[in-house]
Amino acid sequence: GTWGAWVNEGTSVVNTSSWSLKDVDLTAYADKIIRIAFFHAASRPFGGSDESTGWYIDDVAIVKF
Secondary structure (H helix, E strand, O other): OOOOOHHHHHHOOOOOOOOOOOOOOOOOHHOOOOOOOOOOOOOOOOOOOOOOOOOOOOOOOOOOO
């Protein structure tokens, strides 16, 4: 089959300069095959004095309750 459109789940993490925990409820997708992606967008033009240097994702877990 083909994939449907991407769906944003949860709320965005904005203007954070430290580690943040994030939980997203995926119950609506139980027993389905899904794809998960992470999206980063810098808010300043490339080379700006406060340009984002990127981000780090660690310890991702998908847990069934």
